[in-house]
Amino acid sequence: MVFVLDTNKRPLAPCHEAVARKLLKQGKAAIYKRFPFTIILKKAVDASETKTEYRLKVDYGSRHTGLAIVRGKEVLWLAQLDHRTDIKERLDKRRAFRRSRRNRKMRYRKARFLNRKRKEGWLPSSLASRVQNIQTWVNRLKKVCPIEHVSYESAKFDTQLMRNPEISGVEYQQGTLQGYEVREYLLEKFGRKCCYCGKEHVPLEVEHIIPKSRGGTDRVDNLCLACHDCNQKKGNQTAEEFGYPHIQKQVKEPLKDVAIVNTTRWKVYEVLKQSGLVVECGTGARTKMNRIRLGLPKTYYFDACCVGESTPNHLHFKTKEVLFIKAKGRGSRSRTNLDKYGFPRGYLARQKFFFGFQTGDMVKAAVPKGKYKGVWFGEVACRKSGSFDIKGRDGKRIAQGINYKYIRLIQRLDGYTYRKEGMKLA
Template sequence: MFVLAKDGTPLDPCHPARARRLLKAGRAVVHRHTPFVIRLKDRTAAASTVQGVELGVDPGSRHTGIAVFREDSGHRTGLYGLQLGHRGAAIRDGLTARAGYRRRRRSANLRYRAPRFANRTRPIGWLAPSLQHRVDTTMSWIARLTRWAPVRAVHLEQAAFDVHAMAAGRPLDGVEYQQGTLHGYEVRQYLLEKWDRACAYCGATGTPLDIDHIHAKARGGSDRISNLAMACVPCNQAKNATPVEEFLAGRPTVLDRILAQSKAPLRDAAAMNATRWAIWRALSRFDVPIHGATGGRTKWNRRRTGAPKSHTLDALHVGELHQVTTWPGQVLAAAATGRGTHCRTRTDKYGFPRLQLPRIKRVYGFATGDLVRATAPTGKNAGVHTGRVAVRATGKFNITTRLGTVQGIAHRHVRLLQRGDGYAYHRQEEADAPP
């Protein structure tokens, strides 16, 4: 649990049992419900010895993993895990729908906003709104964690793979295709992403994949990344040194797809790398050291420590380390939901308003998005429900929990836990038990 001093200065996190004892004894008060933060009433930062913690950040397209850990001589102890869910797809769909509405109104020769040609230039470092959202939400949570914990350093995965290391490194030989050094992991990570973790020849998934030369090396093929593909063991052995045109003579469609995909760059690689570097630049405003790493090293670290695959465990294994001693059994999943909209109407499929929404967003002291706990004594919804509330003018609210949406809860049975901050929270089990 996160702990603050009497003046709000962050102290070292403590065990949940100790936090319960402090609250029961009256020595602390609840500062925030989710994530749970307590504030001590009888201790200042000057009277405390603070060791400090470090952050590991694994940015992703749909989810970003953040781990809070303590490191001692390369040995990391995981203290807290956060899986941040982005809403980039919803932003993209919303912008696409808005553009469609405007395009339809222009083509129908209806009244529309006058064209704007003076403000079409984009500043240096501009990102699409769906990408900028990932940067903003990630930086927002890093800023929150620095307010709740004494962060001493940040370890950021800058890229899923190091293209420069793959281009400048020596060719892979022998067993390095299956096991390899860190260089081998960079190449393998790139190819797994590029070929969708499936065999390029038969499309098999969920099976061990080898790195295969599309044009056999024995026939003059190079070690360039554009000549490598992922192949399952049967296809790799069946192809051997056979020319790819001869091996796929009876499947011309598959041959054309492989040749085209081998020359194409990795899908979304530029966008993801731009997002990661934007986070790196934004981190410069924090007065803490920043250490960069790649996804290949993260995967290499996980293989050495025997940790399963998850967003938060990837964040815990970012950068240079020797061993991970333990990690939390549960992590907090925070899904970005937004804070609503300023629009007070709903549109039909043509973009015209079809109904009006109430101008007052707060009903009986609650607003849509607030974190609440409802205790329904009777009826089909009897029980305790904790989640985000959707208010209704009738006083019958809907509550979205981890298990689904419960409808028609009377407002008198609802208790506010935390004002809405644009996220939906729930606890989930970590990928596996600590080693």
């Protein structure tokens, strides 16, 4: 199905791709946007004739979010939105570079960690990014489809029950460290000796089984006791890499993704309410029940079709493709490339556009001669000289040194990358 706008950019009922092809061929419409594919008519149409109820369904997850547009029993559009997972790592890296630079240049600078004030409802950048991704796509889809309702899966996870399926009653208030300090708990757990070399009667240090730099946490089941020599020798290795797999097995699977959803689920709900749509909330259990009843496989976009009480007894798929949307950002404010020590190794151009293009734009290059003769589709990497590179889906260069005169713009960089795949029902 293809989204349709009239000449005043008001959303109309989506049409079949054959109808859209006919309108484009007859010159009655033009391509408005490639992703999601939208055409715009060259004349005004009475939009009040659209009486069918269009519903956007959202299955929110920490890494991926499923999106579906449903009209009654018909599924018109499916998508999977992949959130960014590199934000915290990039912020940590930037902070380390800045700290190193300040120590080199301003050795006796006064500490400034107490003069920051966070607004009420503040979220870390890595979490706010997920909320903003959903907000962006709800607003974009409202502009190309006459959506009036939204169904949202507001899932809540019981982290203690996930760790201990038999927990009940007052045990919820009695955590692992009830009656202990962390160090006393570890001393008793590991028999007051180094868990690696077995030394006793030596100073012991609290050590991370999976280092924090490798994704480990400060949770007590990721902590152990080690003597100073073993702690230094282990360095950035995990316990398994250090030669102690039996200690590694004591670490339970981290629940970072669960914590992300529990932290942001009501923020996403507020964003949906602010969009002006009628919001219906559903639980994860209802989504699973609907998916099993409809016989659909476990994917994010099929889960989105099954969110909420409004899910019909049968679904008819009017689309055979799924749009995979990956958040990538709009580049970096930094104009200096750094080496691994934080020292400058090169500088980027101060301008953004080169010959009408910017790095990240989706383009079509028709090269008439030379090594890269042919037609190339992908993202453009710009240079001042006007000799551009074309990158494929995997980010690798598929054509280099293409003159800007042979390149035609398909869609401007909007902070996301796109790819289409066929829908898999089995």
